[in-house]
Amino acid sequence: MAERIVVDPVTRIEGHLRIEADINNGVIERAYSSGTAVRGIELIVKDRDPRDVWAFVQRICGVCTTTHALASIRSVENALDIKIPRNAHLIRDIMNEMLFVHDHVVHFYHLHALDWVDVVSALSADPNETSKIAQSISDWPKSSPGYFAEVKAKVQKIVDSGQLGMFANGYWGHPAYKLPPEVNLLAVAHYLEALDWQKEVVKIHTIFGGKNPHPHYVVGGMATPLDINSDNGIHAERLMHVSQLIDEANKFVNQVYIPDLLAIGSYYKDWLHGGGLSNYLSYGDFATGDIYDIASYRMPRGVILNGDINNVLDIDPTDPEQVKEFIDYSWYSYDGSETGGKHPFEGETTFNYTGPKAPYTQLNTDEKYSWIKAPRWQEEPMEVGPLARIMVGYAKGQPEIVEIVDATLAKLGVGIEALHSALGRTVARGLESVLMVKWAREDMDKLLANIKNGDQVTFDRTKWEPKSWPKQAQGVGWMEAPRGALGHWIVIEDEKVKSYQAIVPTTWNASPIDGKGKIGAYEAALATTPVHDPELPLEIIRIIHSFDPCLACAVHLTDLENNKTTEIKLG
Template sequence: MSERIVVDPITRIEGHLRIEADIDDKGVIKDAYSSGTSIRGLELIVRDRDPRDVWAYVQRICGVCTTVHALAAIRSVEDALDIKIPKNAHLIRDIMNQTVFAHDHVVHFYHLHALDWVDVVSALKADVNETSKIAQSISTWPKSSPGYFKDVQTKVKRIVESGQLGIFANGYWGHKAYKLPPEVNLLAVAHYLEALDWQKEIVKIHTIFGGKNPHPHYVVGGMATPLDINSDNGIHAERLSHVSQLIDEAREFVNQVYIPDLIAIGSFYKDWTHGGGLNNYMCYGDFSTTHLYDTKNYRIPRGIILDGNLNEIHDIDLKDPSHIQEFIDHSWYTYEGKDKGGKHPWDGETTFNYTGPKAPFKTLDTDEKYSWLKAPRWKEKPMETGPLARMMIGYASGKDEIVNIVDETLAKIGLPVKALQSALGRTVARGLETVLMTNWMRNDMDELLKNIKNGDQVTFDRTKWEPESWPKKTQGIGWMEAPRGALGHWIEIMDGKTKNYQAVVPTTWNASPKDHNGNIGAYEAALKGTPLLDKEKPLEILRIIHSFDPCLACAVHLTDLESKNMTEIRIG
């Protein structure tokens, strides 16, 4: 006999996600169902528009992932028109994307995910002297005195006593699944607050190179970034120096705050091995040391791992209809002319067909259609994508940087490589990736400065810019690695206009519903078999889902304005 619980919406994510889970009589999740509860639609908005303008529209898919959608869109058009960008533009784009990774991962760890592992209220019981000793034993970060932690503790106490918990409201404080001592909780809370200040600084890299943040500027053919070290109107020496300083500060924060906290917290949870899931991992690859299309020189290699087998990496061809398809058997869409089967994104459709229950309702009919997310598949197999997939594929590929940082960090926590295949491992992988990203930021910035010093200030190439030079009909794919995983934008251009457009985003892969074969997606697989200590407070569900860093705004993004019911947890 099973009981279904509903968590709707999942909070501390971008967008609207509903999780339904069937719990057996021992309190273990027997089956789980992931439902995106809003509608996507930007593919329809960009039809018949100038392909050179599409990036500015699809960048608005999300207010968090703005740069990645712009960059994927730009790359799709450049692929369709066979445009190769200048080296400086390639470096600037990579630096901006690496900035997104560093910012996104730090914000996710402290502000979206840490509270699944950290009991904020427990920090009030901490011995500040002991917290100071712990802080100084794991890092040389200067903010580590007893007085500093006493001030933080006093701030938290005032918040709790006021009853106005604000950012700390609605937590499952005191839950039996929390394992950290009060002193480590206080350390994490202090750095939670510091990260709020740090994150607003690193995004200044986008304002310098892209004009603003969010939604920085790009251009088909390169970057609209005027490099001129001797001009007040361009990106001059002082601004370049500021970017270098921000990169160095980011590396310091990541290495002196984020990673020590990750190791310290992870050490208390190393026996919490739930949330592994599919063990199928997918990565498109990115961050070439030469140019975008040189996939052999990707710092993050491309490939597929099946069933956790690190001894074999499968190839992926994003233009091959037999590799990438989206299925809608359990999604609220319809495909013209076919009731069954998937479609490659170049042939994709965005036709809404809601057949679910009318509000109010208790549960979804998960035997039928139950999500606004489609079900993308690689050779009809569900995939997990994101930091864990990238680290697993990089490790299996023998990339020295990745192998070394994974082995060294897991040794500090006391975990084998296999332990990465869990919610905790997913969280660790994201932190390690941040170290790599900030190192690459430094390397790419040094390379950019070297080019400029040697007299190369070109960031844009007008070749093939005018529609008169374009083919009558052409197709392109803009692929990249975004913080949450493999991102692809597929475009079809006809007579100088956008004829069809499809974006398949990381969360569509991870949060997908069942497909035509009954195969479940990464979220649903990760939740299965997880025991709940308290089904009235399903902290474990949040812990696992947050480990993916969901972005439902990217996967589906027009909300239902008719329903007034926005927050509830129901059991029944």
């Protein structure tokens, strides 16, 4: 008989996620993903000036803030047929590229590494051996025996104090950990280095966007005053600072992150659980031409079904028959009905909580059990994110992606099928980071060349005034965010927002079952996974973290302190 275990909350993620799993003979038979908060940002922006919406929806999340602002801005520009200056396009792409790098590094070291790295084991490491390993895989300067001895002493002091702090919530000593102590020490050292590095790289957003988090955007371009001769604008010194930060990120990714990823991955290449759907979706992004020039996307668009990389299908987020959100097992209603699906242009955010009163021990998963809706592409569940983008890019023959994937698989000694796993998602995130620092360098060079040639324009106000707008308009802002395909859909009427819907990456991945019985990416990835000890479900955490969940993006309001359902009054 199956035993139901509950992991709530799942830690080291953004937001609140509950996983329930039925385990039989040490293997997960069925898993359930539940967002435990209520969503409502779409209601907040209704009837507002569409030019202001980006500032509201950017507050959906404190991690990937700039992505929601950019998707919102793109939706308005798409609706009103606004073309932005080339410099604005380059600045936006540089900011997004460096967000990817920052997000992926932080995820690898601070959110996901402790699922593969046993911190306590590092205390038995020989710093001399760690130094030899470090110098054999990278030219990174911090690799002396003395350096690693200092890191070991620092960790020992934390453990001896009994206050594990950032190293709490780990299943230390679990048999699923496979790294030798010396590699564990290497990873812990770079965990600490990454904390310092990530504070610096975000300055790119501060320079181009005014601040971080929540940098500034504007419909029609960027509010970035390029003026190399002004003390008040983005002058030559600040541009060189951005350029330097990009180069430093390049070094950290290629000399620290990727060597660590390959070193750790080599010990886990037989741990290929957590593949799941093998259905992958990417909207595509990072155009070398106009944002709507799909053919120029460095990150290609497409859909793969059942892992068939020989047949990439087209995806169109504007097509009402392609993308729909279903609510059969979600706490919402559509036009008074508790079932069905709608394209975001016709979507609703109408709360319909029918679940148990807190506290409760188990969800009734035969009925509605999540605040997350169930997005589907042509009624098929999809995985989005780094693995989806890498698979679509590889299948479409994007040269840079094919080259880096083939080289990495050769180093690990595995085939393309190994990417359909939790480890594959982790590897894909690292490969994206290599591409992102390369593209950011290219885009920064183009921006500097434009400025040198006298082009300092970042904003076009041609269609800024509402009097130039049609009475009714609708648009989609699609993009690729670090966690996957992101879309914001807006309907504008009489110069105000009539309706607004956002489908974020975690909504795709963390979705519950739909009306046809098809499960989402998290639930599919957990199925058939062996669990060594239900009391220490490291395997569940490892798989879920491989998606880098962002529940704050998928659902928005909760009250954990009082365990009360949040009451929302409109009007």
